[in-house]
Amino acid sequence: xxxxxxxxxxxxxxxxxxxxxxLVDDKIFDSLGMISLVAEIANEFDVVISxxxxxxxxxxxxxxxxxxxxxxxxxx
Numbered sequence: 499x500x501x502x503x504x505x506x507x508x509x510x511x512x513x514x515x516x517x518x519x520x521l522v523d524d525k526i527f528d529s530l531g532m533i534s535l536v537a538e539i540a541n542e543f544d545v546v547i548s549x550x551x552x553x554x555x556x557x558x559x560x561x562x563x564x565x566x567x568x569x570x571x572x573x574x
Contacts, residue, residue, distance in 0.1 A: 499517060499560070499561075499564045501542065501543075502539075502560065502563065502564050502567065503515045503516075503560065505538055505539070505542050506519075506535075506560065508538075509531070509534065509535060509538060510526055510527075510531075513526055515560055516560065517559065517560050517561040517564070518559055518560070518561065519559060519560045520558065520559055521557050521558065521559065521560065521563065522554065522557055522558065523558070527557075532552075532557065535557075536552060539563075539567060543567050543570070543571060545567060545570040545571060545574070546570070547566075547570065551566060551570070
């Protein structure tokens with residue numbers, strides 16, 4: 499999770515991220531920001547995020563995002 503938090507802080511340096519940080523509800527990432535986030539996660543973690551995975555449940559908090567990444571890594 500530390501790697502993910504570092505990535506998020508790179509994208510949004512003025513935000514302090516914890517596992518409970520609400521990414522969309524707290525308006526940290528808008529729709530354009532989410533596109534950048536998905537691309538950065540794909541590059542950083544070497545995973546493919548399909549459109550089916552881009553659902554609110556997976557991007558609700560840092561923790562749910564991390565859980566999705568772990569599942570994608572396990573699929574490889």
